[in-house]
Amino acid sequence: MDKKALQEKAALIRQHIIREVYHGGSGHPGGSLSATDIMTVLYFNEMNIDGHNPLDPNRDKFVLSKGHASPALYACLAEAGFFPKEDLVTFRKLDSCLQGHPSMLKLCGVEMSTGSLGQGFSAAVGMALANRLDGKTSRVYAMLGDGELQEGIVWEASMAASHYGLDNLCVIVDHNGLQIDGWNCDVMRVMPIADKFRAFGWNVLELDGHDIDAILSCLAEARQHKGTPTVLVAETHKGKGVSFMEDQAGWHGKAPNREQAEQAMAELGGVL
Ligand SMILES: Cc1ncc(C[n+]2csc(CCOP(=O)(O)OP(=O)(O)O)c2C)c(N)n1
Numbered sequence: 722m723d724k725k726a727l728q729e730k731a732a733l734i735r736q737h738i739i740r741e742v743y744h745g746g747s748g749h750p751g752g753s754l755s756a757t758d759i760m761t762v763l764y765f766n767e768m769n770i771d772g773h774n775p776l777d778p779n780r781d782k783f784v785l786s787k788g789h790a791s792p793a794l795y796a797c798l799a800e801a802g803f804f805p806k807e808d809l810v811t812f813r814k815l816d817s818c819l820q821g822h823p824s825m826l827k828l829c830g831v832e833m834s835t836g837s838l839g840q841g842f843s844a845a846v847g848m849a850l851a852n853r854l855d856g857k858t859s860r861v862y863a864m865l866g867d868g869e870l871q872e873g874i875v876w877e878a879s880m881a882a883s884h885y886g887l888d889n890l891c892v893i894v895d896h897n898g899l900q901i902d903g904w905n906c907d908v909m910r911v912m913p914i915a916d917k918f919r920a921f922g923w924n925v926l927e928l929d930g931h932d933i934d935a936i937l938s939c940l941a942e943a944r945q946h947k948g949t950p951t952v953l954v955a956e957t958h959k960g961k962g963v964s965f966m967e968d969q970a971g972w973h974g975k976a977p978n979r980e981q982a983e984q985a986m987a988e989l990g991g992v993l
Pocket residue numbers: 751752753755787789836837838839865866867868869870895897899900901959973
């Protein structure tokens with residue numbers, strides 16, 4: 722897909738996110754909207770995946786380690802043909818495949834059940850190692866929140882990925898500056914993120930996580946890089962695309978009411 726098509730797809734994904742969370746009556750819009758541009762480029766340009774052949778042994782894999790951003794993941798999977806888009810409104814309903822946090826046992830296309838912060842990243846390291854042992858050239862991608870970096874397991878996984886020189890692994894940190902209760906710098910400082918990963922032996926690329934060109938070129942650079950894993954530290958805005966949600970901790974895990982959802986959809990160029 723070219724840049725314009727990716728921007729249009731990202732707008733569609735954002736509309737789905739608002740619909741899901743509105744109809745679900747709960748969920749996490751803020752961190753879904755900050756991750757949207759990166760996940761759109763991953764799903765519709767970068768990764769070798771096929772919604773009609775979801776178990777292809779040679780597919781690339783994406784692990785949403787910040788599993789609470791499930792509305793973004795479900796929107797991408799639906800748009801990529803893994804399941805019907807009409808099902809998106811069942812988000813967070815009893816017996817739906819679209820649980821609040823992604824379950825690989827309920828939905829084909831979810832590569833790892835996540836929600837307990839930090840664990841998805843470790844699973845992705847294992848997948849990348851397994852690909853290498855199996856002689857596969859497919860790649861593994863994982864997305865982490867910046868608050869998630871406060872989990873100790875993240876740094877154990879970072880150490881292991883570097884030790885094994887997993888250049889088939891690309892991690893993206895959604896650096897929106899906010900976590901559940903406020904700014905990272907007030908809750909538990911995670912900066913300087915890039916220096917920390919560099920100290921762990923990673924190839925580090927810093928970018929604007931809403932700039933499609935920058936995302937495309939950093940992912941291409943990560944693919945070319947050999948010998949160490951790559952992390953993209955992406956500067957983003959929580960709630961990106963919906964004026965009253967942008968940079969607001971209060972929209973971390975709250976559903977909009979009807980009026981708010983209608984305003985959000987209007988700003989995103991859609992209808993509820
Ligand atoms: C181990 C664990 N502790 C706490 C939580 C509750 N929780 C869910 S989201 C969140 C904040 C995460 O912040 P961040 O990683 O920055 O996510 P984003 O800003 O991208 O939404 C917390 C504490 C959890 N899911 N897992």
